[in-house]
Amino acid sequence: MNRMTRRRFLAFSGVTAAGALAFGATRVNWDDLMSAAAHDPLDPKAGVLVVVTLYGGNDGLNTVVPASDHAYQDARPDLAYKPEEVLDLGDGLGLNPGMKGLKGLWDGQGLAIVRGVGYPTPDHSHFRSMAIWQTASPKSSVPTGWLGRWLDATGANPLHALSVEPVLPPMLAGAQTAAASFPLGGLALPKGQLGEAFAMLGKPVTGEEPWQARAAKSIADLHEAVKVFGAHSSKTDKTSKTGALAGQLDLVASLIEAGVPTRAYSVSLGGFDTHADERGTQQRLLTELDGALTKFVERMKKTDRGKQAVVLVYSEFGRRVKANASDGTDHGTAGPVFVLGDKVKHGFFGAQPSLSDLDNGDLKQTTDFRDVYATVLADVLGTDPGRVLPDHSGRVDGLFTA
């Protein structure tokens, strides 16, 4: 399989609850959301979770890089970053050179990195592994996603979780309800002559005054976002369009600031399945991720509602420690999870997986992904994790400030 697409994943995930995936979730548009914000605004003190899914299996070892570890250099000589190339985090680790914004957040004490996150008995299938992450059920297939069960457990209001993507990810499907879907296409732009006239305003004008130029650019960006994520643009979800994640997060930021009653958002970036020529591709994607996250976090710092937002970034697995013969890596296991936001306690959590004590060439997980979920359920969404993750008691201690 050379392309992991959201659509293919959805078809194979095994999550069939609520009919949502078959028939489409509650589609909402901008006016619906603004009207909900007016009539039923979110408690300004309520935590808000923004989940960023990196589809395809992001190479964790080239994201949070043990560059000075000889075992790392030896395992992937052509793929490895040199110690002087990475952005130093301390503890023998450094960020991918594309992640300058996150390095700034780290230096400003605003980033948590949970290391070695995975689940027991790893599955190397994209579909199975992503289904495990999204359903939070490693041992058996279940028909509901973890945030879908959270919706069920907290009043079954579809507006409380929102997917800013054309298709609802399984993590947002519960047994009784599924999250609402608000594709950027829901930013209904007028059609016909008026729509064309509005689009014309986005054209750059040479030498234009800087604020005016920015105003024009925002109109151009809007049209680009609607085009990329438009309701009928399913063909575009194979490839990751530059700026796509930033557009999704920009929208989420506006919704949070407006007081929309949503407490969990899902956004995504695809293209991480780097079996060949990995370095350039991954660094480009991480640079996009970095820019979008940094912009979002900086914006969220500025408002009381924004300060309630916590971002969780994960991928279905990391990649094999040893490079393959195509300057890429094959499907692996545990990887780092980023947690960002005003309420996040800075630093490393969980142990860095050993590069010498491998499981058949793969990293051994040091942190169960459900520990991370349980912690955000309790500390961000204010819900007893037992209602969503039965039979799991682990937590990541101290991930959030009290």
Added chain:
Amino acid sequence: MLRAMDERTAVRRLHDRLGFGPRPGDLDIGFDATLDRLLGPAAPDGPAPPQLTPLDKSATQQRADDEKKLVLWWLDRMVATTTPVVERLTWFWHGHFATSEQKVRSPFLMLAQNQTFRQLALGPFAPLAKAMITDPAMLVWLDGNANRKGTPNENLAREFMELFTLGIGHYGENDVREAARALTGWTVKRDGGTQAQFAANRHDSGEKQILGQKGKFDAASFADLVLARPESPKFVASRLWARLVSSTPPGDDVLGRLVAAQDVRSSLRAIATEPAFRDPATTLVKQPVEWLAGLMRALGVRPSTLDEQAQAKLLGGLRGMGQVPFQPPSVGGWAAGGAWLTTASGVSRLQLAQLVTSHAQLAGSDPGAVLGVDRWSDRSRAAWQSVASNPAQAVAIAACAPEYVVST
């Protein structure tokens, strides 16, 4: 060397920055005459506020209705007033002493605070700042009720110095702790009228040391102490400058001239007569409320005359653009500049523009003349001309053009 700005553009800037934009005919009057008229002694004028009463905490529907009434009334007043400077400065003080109904949950107290802003808008700063330190909505907003002898809450003390009067770096952590003690004792009863009550038994009457001074400070004497610091007038003048002139801070010479003014009315005159006020480079992105009120003024569309559905759309549009009056996002006040130019807000802006222009009398009007914009880029002119056969659409497009979204 500053580039020259023509008289008409400078007059438009006066209306944009000291009011809510020009009305038809306003640009035919010269700069000095306009400034005299805007800063004249006329008593504040505009539609009277809604009659609100204190509400029980459980009256959520009534509160939501009152919130809506309050916002619509203020917007209506911004549009209708013949003394726009008073409304503009009321709006400025609302952003400066940013207090949100989302926590206060009392439209009655929010209105009372708003009336205080209006009443003291153009006078000296000290009476306004002193009114705010015991303003009921402010006390609810910054936890005044929780600030009592023995268990001080520092919220109001800190923000009063950091955001309202001095700016960061002009006080220390110990000053905050001691100032909080000075502010103890002021409480708000939700059914207690528009005044806060002083409960002597909750006040810490002991000696405090604040900003190097020792004394048995209370709210009033703490405010006096802070307001007498030389940093205070500079801080306030800088904030006015940032909102009315440019995000580039004024130089020391300019600041020196501004702080010589005895009250806000004279500060505004000083600001408007600075060369930088006529510098084409000192542009500002209009805040959504400023943009909308300006558009409605220009088109003569009063929020109060819209039907209920259109009024709901008006409020929804502002929410979509990220700015609902009485609900600033934090005690730091409203955002500025590029924060108002987000991708998503464009949709709401166009919807609002269409809503307003569809209620205006526009037969045969040139969008430039209607909006008071003399110079368009070829791009923007082509855009609104492409829908010229429908005047409401043409003006809506022109209102979304960068030339109108930015105060040039």
